[in-house]
Amino acid sequence: MTKIPEISLDDLWESAPKSDRPFNPESLINLPNLARRYLENAIAPNTPLASAVRLWMHGEIKLDQKWHPFKGEEVIYGDRGMIWRATTWAKGLPIWGCDRIVDGVGESQWKILGLFPVMQASGADITRSSVGRVQVESMLLPSILCNPDISWTELNASQVQANFTALGEPAKLTLTVSDRGMLEQAKIDRWGNPEGEAFHYVDFGGIVEESSTFDGYTIPTRLRVGWFLGSDRxxxxxxxFRCSIDRAIYQ
Structure with a gap:
């Protein structure tokens, strides 16, 4: 069994290098119009192209077919992965959880009072699924999408697809963008088993209900997230997962 890296959320944040390379909209000249419109809206000119983002959030998470309130914090570092830790409550008791993918190893773990396990998952399928989460969450760290190695395809008047590799896995990230360049939806094929059977690729992503600007980045700050995005399911x-992002900082 692969050993889970002993690294905290603070460790991951502090390991991310601070960027001094500014965003220049002229660097997007060869991108499709829709991709350029999105990135120009998402990143203010001369904003340092961050390697990581740290987020504070609250919302609701669905467990056992019931919605429970949560508060959480997350670090996404594009080159290494992400760590998300949260607290929710069930029957008056706090349940502390952590989802992570760091240096190629993924894990999900939830414990009542931080002591008694209620859910733990790891292994190759969880790692691949966690990579998919990082890929779709690039909408919260849009500097990742300025990488010149990304190929863009404009699908229609409102959708553009970014094709890239993140954490060793290929991604096709489809973004739905308004006339003003605001992100309305992000979707990928993510490895998972939402039906409880064998893992396979499933449409996954988030619907953006509100956006805000932090440190020069305009990102989704109210989201509805889940499987089967784009269908009645x-x-x-x-x-x-329903979340509101209260604060974000970049480096």
């Missing part, structure tokens, strides 16, 4: 069984 999203509303009935796929949606499991």
């Amino acid at each position: 999203f509303e009935s069984e796929g949606e499991f």
Whole structure:
């Protein structure tokens, strides 16, 4: 069994290098119009192209077919992965959880009072699924999408697809963008087993209900997230995460 890296959320944040390379909209000249419109809206000119973001959030998470309030904090570092830690409550008791993918190893763990396990998952399938989460969460760290190695395809008047590799896995990230360049939806094929059977690729992503600007980055700050995005199953069984981002810092 692969050993889970002993690294905390603070460790991951502090390991990310601070960037001094400014965002220049002229660097986007060869991108499709929709990709350029999105990135120009998401990143203010001369904003340092960050390697990581740290987020504070609250919302609701669906566990055992019931919605529970949560508070959470997350670090996404594009070159190494992410760590998300949160607290929710069930029957008056706090449940502390952590999802992570760091240096190629993924894990999910939840404990009542931080002591008694209620859910733990690891292994190759969890790692691949966690990579998919990082890929779709590039909408919260849009500097990742300025990488010149990314190839862009404009699918229609409102959708553009970014094709790239992140943490060793290929991604096709489809962004739905408004006329003003605001992100409305992000979707990928993510490895998972939402039906509880064998892992396979499933449409996954988030619907953006509100956006805000932090440190020169305009990102989604109210989201509905889940499986089967784009179908009726999203509303009935796929949606499991509703979050509002309260604060974000970049480096």
